[in-house]
Amino acid sequence: MHASTLIRSAILVSLLASPCAFAASEFGSAKEARAMLKKAVAEVKKDKAAALDKFNKGEAGFKDRDLYPFCADLDGNTTAHPTHKGKDLKVLTDKKGKAFGQEIFKVAKEGKISEVSYMWPKPGQAEPVKKVTYVTRVGDQVCGVGYYK
Numbered sequence: 737m738h739a740s741t742l743i744r745s746a747i748l749v750s751l752l753a754s755p756c757a758f759a760a761s762e763f764g765s766a767k768e769a770r771a772m773l774k775k776a777v778a779e780v781k782k783d784k785a786a787a788l789d790k791f792n793k794g795e796a797g798f799k800d801r802d803l804y805p806f807c808a809d810l811d812g813n814t815t816a817h818p819t820h821k822g823k824d825l826k827v828l829t830d831k832k833g834k835a836f837g838q839e840i841f842k843v844a845k846e847g848k849i850s851e852v853s854y855m856w857p858k859p860g861q862a863e864p865v866k867k868v869t870y871v872t873r874v875g876d877q878v879c880g881v882g883y884y885k
Contacts, residue, residue, distance in 0.1 A: 759856045760831040763858070764803035766868065772798070773849060776805035776881065780874040788877075791816035802859055807879040814840070816876065825878070830854040831864050844871045844878040858884055 764772075773777030776798065779787035790796045791805045798805055799818070806817040812826035827839030836854035843850040849872050854862035 752797045762801065764801050764883050766883055768800065768871050769803055769817075769868075769881045770849065772800065772803055772805060773872065773879065773881040775873060776807075776872050776879055780807070780877055780879065784875065784877065788816040792818070792821060794818060803881055803883065805879055805881050807874075807877045808841075810841075810876055810878070812837070816879075830856060836869075840869065840871050840880060841878055844873040846875075848872060852880075856882075856884075 775786065776791065779790065779796075779798075784820065788807060791798050791881050793835075794804060804818055806814065806820070808814045808825040812824045814820050814823050814825050817823075818828075824837075826837045826841055829835050832855055834854050836852055839852050839854075843852060849870050852869045852871055854867055856867040857864050866885040868885060869880045870877060871880035873879075
């Protein structure tokens with residue numbers, strides 16, 4: 737009888753906890769974004785063309801909920817992004833007018849991961865919220881992965 741009570745309690749706890757766990761994992765975390773950027777950098781160093789193709793297709797673990805790597809060449813032409821490939825990253829501004837595209841290029845340095853904060857809507861939403869993007873330079877590419885605060 738004692739064992740069945742413990743089992744029922746464990747089931748109840750897991751049922752009550754699961755909506756919270758689901759809500760918490762709906763969006764990627766800072767730690768996950770940073771890890772994905774490090775993985776993306778390694779891929780670009782190994783084979784840039786194949787890496788950019790994987791990023792654009794969201795393959796090989798390069799699309800996880802709202803997390804994905806993006807890259808642009810040094811002129812600002814976006815070489816990898818789920819929806820903005822071919823667009824000029826340098827001209828992007830948020831709804832408050834912050835030129836975060838230019839800031840990305842300013843702070844991206846080879847071998848160093850920097851942060852750029854700006855306001856951007858979460859997927860499926862219209863109202864912008866704080867987003868932080870980790871960025872770095874890899875050869876002739878500026879790459880990043882962002883997460884929502």
